[in-house]
Amino acid sequence: MQRKKLAVAVLLAAMTAMPAFAAEEKHQEDGKYLTKDDVPTYNVKEDGTVDWYTYSGFRRYHSECHVCHGPDGLGSSYAPALADTMKTTEYADFLYIVAAGREKITASQVSKMPGFGDNKNVSCYMDDIYVYLMARADGAIPRGRPKKRDAKPATAKAYEEECYEG
Ligand code: HEC
Numbered sequence: 001m002q003r004k005k006l007a008v009a010v011l012l013a014a015m016t017a018m019p020a021f022a023a024e025e026k027h028q029e030d031g032k033y034l035t036k037d038d039v040p041t042y043n044v045k046e047d048g049t050v051d052w053y054t055y056s057g058f059r060r061y062h063s064e065c066h067v068c069h070g071p072d073g074l075g076s077s078y079a080p081a082l083a084d085t086m087k088t089t090e091y092a093d094f095l096y097i098v099a100a101g102r103e104k105i106t107a108s109q110v111s112k113m114p115g116f117g118d119n120k121n122v123s124c125y126m127d128d129i130y131v132y133l134m135a136r137a138d139g140a141i142p143r144g145r146p147k148k149r150d151a152k153p154a155t156a157k158a159y160e161e162e163c164y165e166g
Helices: 002-024 052-064 082-088 091-100 126-137 154-165
Strands: 026-029 032-035 102-105 110-113
Touching: 032 052, 052 126, 052 154, 082 126, 091 126
Parallel strands: none
Antiparallel strands: 026 032, 102 110
16 A cells, blocks of 8 residues: 555656656757757747747758658658658768768669758758758648748858858
């Protein structure tokens, strides 16, 4: 009896501690959200407002990637659904694949992901596209253009200018 009560108390304590714990796992620097390991991540507020980078990623994805990977990351007969594959893709691998491209050749077909390392409309927005796709992979945002977004942070403007100049 005593033991059971203790177990319940411990469970309740763990449950109430959880939201605070989850909040601690990500932090932000001028509107850019990062995990505790400093990997870029998305943020969606209760009313559906997304952080700037997630919104920007939506736009970049739909100008450069959706022709092959389908709208909303859902895939096509030609290229995989990134809303699925991103569930198991590490940040570093994503950066590498998108910059360098990838080719799979089998007896019956060639599957080719072009490299975007030299395309600034992609390379200047790698993190944006990454966090957008992670939000889709985690089911944190629905299909379509996010209806509300945070204002563009000064850091994002500065980074963009520097990236296009360099
Ligand atoms: C011309 C068509 C095409 C475009 C445009 C394209 N991709 Fe791809 N992508 C592919 C194909 C095909 C594959 C599968 C390659 C393979 O089989 O190895 C792929 C694979 C990938 C993968 C690896 C998926 C996995 O299986 O783990 C990532 C990540 C990816 N693409 C991201 C992007 C992003 C981000 C963009 C936009 C900047 C983009 N792709 C634009 C065709 C494309």
